[in-house]
Amino acid sequence: MDVIDRKIRDILEINDPEKRVLIFKKYLDNATMLCKETNSEMKIKEASPDGLKLIVEKIDVNLVYQKGKRYTLSKILGRYIEIECEVAGEKPGGLILFRVKKVKVSHKDRHNDRVTPLVDKVWVTNVRANGVTIDTNFITVPTFIKINFTDYEAKLRDKFDFIKIDIFKPELETRFDIVKQSGKTLYIENTQKKESYESIAEEDFINVNEEFFGEVDKLKTLYKLRGIVSEVIMPVIYVSPYNEAIPFGYVHIQSKGKLIDQDQVMDVKILTFEMIDRIRESNFILNTGKYQILDMSPTGMRIRITDPELKNNLPHISMFNCDIFFKMQSAVNVKCQIRFLGKDGEDLILGLQFIGFREGDKDKYISSYNLLKNGNKSKFRTL
Numbered sequence: 001m002d003v004i005d006r007k008i009r010d011i012l013e014i015n016d017p018e019k020r021v022l023i024f025k026k027y028l029d030n031a032t033m034l035c036k037e038t039n040s041e042m043k044i045k046e047a048s049p050d051g052l053k054l055i056v057e058k059i060d061v062n063l064v065y066q067k068g069k070r071y072t073l074s075k076i077l078g079r080y081i082e083i084e085c086e087v088a089g090e091k092p093g094g095l096i097l098f099r100v101k102k103v104k105v106s107h108k109d110r111h112n113d114r115v116t117p118l119v120d121k122v123w124v125t126n127v128r129a130n131g132v133t134i135d136t137n138f139i140t141v142p143t144f145i146k147i148n149f150t151d152y153e154a155k156l157r158d159k160f161d162f163i164k165i166d167i168f169k170p171e172l173e174t175r176f177d178i179v180k181q182s183g184k185t186l187y188i189e190n191t192q193k194k195e196s197y198e199s200i201a202e203e204d205f206i207n208v209n210e211e212f213f214g215e216v217d218k219l220k221t222l223y224k225l226r227g228i229v230s231e232v233i234m235p236v237i238y239v240s241p242y243n244e245a246i247p248f249g250y251v252h253i254q255s256k257g258k259l260i261d262q263d264q265v266m267d268v269k270i271l272t273f274e275m276i277d278r279i280r281e282s283n284f285i286l287n288t289g290k291y292q293i294l295d296m297s298p299t300g301m302r303i304r305i306t307d308p309e310l311k312n313n314l315p316h317i318s319m320f321n322c323d324i325f326f327k328m329q330s331a332v333n334v335k336c337q338i339r340f341l342g343k344d345g346e347d348l349i350l351g352l353q354f355i356g357f358r359e360g361d362k363d364k365y366i367s368s369y370n371l372l373k374n375g376n377k378s379k380f381r382t383l
Helices: 017-026 143-159 174-182 216-226 262-282 308-316 361-374
Strands: 002-006 011-013 032-035 040-047 053-058 070-077 079-091 095-106 122-130 162-167 186-188 230-239 245-255 284-287 291-297 300-305 319-326 332-344 347-357
Touching: 017 040, 017 095, 053 079, 122 308, 143 162, 143 245, 143 262, 174 186, 174 230, 174 245, 230 262, 245 262, 262 284, 284 308, 291 361, 300 308, 300 332, 308 332, 308 347, 332 361, 347 361
Parallel strands: none
Antiparallel strands: 002 332, 011 095, 032 040, 032 070, 040 053, 053 095, 070 079, 079 095, 122 284, 122 291, 122 319, 162 245, 186 230, 230 245, 291 300, 300 347, 319 332, 332 347
């Protein structure tokens, strides 16, 4: 499996031959391990005295292991143990001869046992996530944002002499940078009146006189030369999943005839809120596909993603919500943080940490997990 992003497991490669042999003898003698590439179990039958070869029994006799191809065996024994092997040949009775390439052991013990559920007993569905990560450093405007900007420009075009909605760019004048950094609106009702450069409410509006200390006269002259009698630069602020306010764009309005009054500014603000809601809705993903849980613990799980849309979007976000379905039970809703991203062929493999449950769902999940761990072996297998 190729790791393509995020946190890689804190793991130590064992190169000392004596330590390798000790691991095989003490921890892996006749042990059952999981083959990542085939998602099937294998039992270690014998290790060579030098720790460089293994004879392994296939649990699923129908699976074919290609000579010369590499496979990865893993097991949780307090610590995570991983063996990278290459197929040297097959023996009668479903036995495979592996050449050992690497032996890896995690530095830290795992705090929770993991369970590998059968595919038709537990699965993930209803993945809900934000799509594109919205930040203040867009180079180009994502299409869904551009569409909303264009729609709301059209709604305001007949009301003002000039209207432009766009993302913040480095080449813009200083006024725009102040709006971006402060998250406040710049509003100058009358560009030729000194009192218009004072803030009407400093919590929401920039005090232009303070920000442009000693340069207000230059601003007045600039506005006069351009024939601008009123100006509004309003930030477009997106609230991230972390409740972080991100001013990523602006609404720029100018008037060359009538003054822009406070009521008009508030109308624009209301429309801006409406536009942000539409952007948020446009950027929301709801995927109802059914996805395999490779293993799970009380605090997280590892899942396989096959859907093209999710494979494209999930590597660019840090968390999402989903439902875990235990057969014959109601769904458990959980918020997950992506701690590991890997690629297995065309599939995306996610290692997830649970960071929140819907009220009452955590107890329901732990109860179902314990059933998997301790319950009927004919229904579930444990790792």
